[in-house]
Amino acid sequence: MASLVPCPHCGARPKEEFTIRGAALARPRADAEPAAWMDYVYLRDNPRGRYEEHWHHTAGCRRWLVVTRDTATHEIAASRDASLDTVGVKRTEGARS
Amino acid sequence: MSDLRITRPLTPQPALRGCTRLVSRAIRLEALPEGHVIQVLGTPHAPLAMERLAPLSDGAPQAVRAAGPGQWFIVGDRAKTHAELGDILAALQPEAFGVDQSAGRVRIRASGPMVERMLAKGTAVDLALTRFPVGEATTTLVGHIAAHVTRIGDEAFEIMVLRGFAQSLWDDLARMSAEFLED
Structure with a gap:
C-alpha cells in the first residue's frame, strides 16, 4: 500500500491518517433508474492500473480527497480536494466526479 | 450560544493532574493551564x-x-x-x-533542543524549521492519537489533544522523551 499520501492541504502524510471510501464514481441523478443506483451503490470494477478513489483525511484536515492511485504499483499520481478546485475556490455543481 | 454552562463540577480536576513537568537540558514537557x-x-x-x-x-x-x-x-x-x-x-x-x-481539549507544551527529534518518533509531519515555521499548525496523528500540533518557537511546540486522550498522549510523549531526560 502506498504509505505516503499527498494531501493538497497538509502535504505528504502516512496512510494511517486516512480513511478510504473506494472508487470516486459519478453519482446518478436523484431520479435515475433503480438499475443505475444499483450499479452506483453495489457494483464495482476491479481495475488494474490507475483509477480515482475517495480518501478522507480523517486525522488531518478532515477533507474528502480524490486520490489517483495505481492499483498495480500503488503509485499515487495526483490528489485533489473533492469539492474545492484549489484552496478557497468551490467547484461548481455538476463538475463533481 | 447555548445556555448550558460548563461549570466547575463538570470539570473538577485538570485532565493532566499528577503529570509533573519533565525537564532536562535537551527536552522540557509540561501540561498547560486549561x-x-x-x-x-x-x-x-x-x-x-x-x-x-x-x-x-x-x-x-x-x-x-x-x-x-x-x-x-x-x-x-x-x-x-x-x-x-x-x-x-x-x-x-x-x-x-x-x-x-x-473543557474538551487539553494543551501540552514540548520544548528544548531535541523537541523535533522527540516528536518525529510519533508523527510523520516534517517538523524542520524551514518546512514547519513558527506559527505553523496542523492536525496529525501522534502515535495512534489525533492531535493538533503548533510551532510556537524555534524549539517549542504545543500539542492539543481531546481531553480523554490527554493522559495517554502524555504517557507517550514522556516515553518518547525518555532518552533525552537521562542527563
Missing part, C-alpha cells in the same frame, strides 16, 4: 482572514491556529467567563461558528 479553546468552523471555500480572528484572541502570539481549510482554534491560558465566550461566538457570526472546546 484556559480556553474555541474551535472556529468557517466555510472552506471562503476562509476567514487571520486578521479577523486575531482581535478575538487574548493577543498572545500563535493564539489563533489554523486547523484545516476554513477552521481555526483560538486558545489561551485564562479561562473565559460565560459572557466573554458568548461575545466571542457572537462576533464570529455570520461567517463562522464558534464552539467552546475549553
Whole structure:
C-alpha cells in the first residue's frame, strides 16, 4: 500500500491518517433508474492500473480527497480536494466526479 | 450560544493532574493551564482572514491556529467567563461558528533542543524549521492519537489533544522523551 499520501492541504502524510471510501464514481441523478443506483451503490470494477478513489483525511484536515492511485504499483499520481478546485475556490455543481 | 454552562463540577480536576513537568537540558514537557479553546468552523471555500480572528484572541502570539481549510482554534491560558465566550461566538457570526472546546481539549507544551527529534518518533509531519515555521499548525496523528500540533518557537511546540486522550498522549510523549531526560 502506498504509505505516503499527498494531501493538497497538509502535504505528504502516512496512510494511517486516512480513511478510504473506494472508487470516486459519478453519482446518478436523484431520479435515475433503480438499475443505475444499483450499479452506483453495489457494483464495482476491479481495475488494474490507475483509477480515482475517495480518501478522507480523517486525522488531518478532515477533507474528502480524490486520490489517483495505481492499483498495480500503488503509485499515487495526483490528489485533489473533492469539492474545492484549489484552496478557497468551490467547484461548481455538476463538475463533481 | 447555548445556555448550558460548563461549570466547575463538570470539570473538577485538570485532565493532566499528577503529570509533573519533565525537564532536562535537551527536552522540557509540561501540561498547560486549561484556559480556553474555541474551535472556529468557517466555510472552506471562503476562509476567514487571520486578521479577523486575531482581535478575538487574548493577543498572545500563535493564539489563533489554523486547523484545516476554513477552521481555526483560538486558545489561551485564562479561562473565559460565560459572557466573554458568548461575545466571542457572537462576533464570529455570520461567517463562522464558534464552539467552546475549553473543557474538551487539553494543551501540552514540548520544548528544548531535541523537541523535533522527540516528536518525529510519533508523527510523520516534517517538523524542520524551514518546512514547519513558527506559527505553523496542523492536525496529525501522534502515535495512534489525533492531535493538533503548533510551532510556537524555534524549539517549542504545543500539542492539543481531546481531553480523554490527554493522559495517554502524555504517557507517550514522556516515553518518547525518555532518552533525552537521562542527563
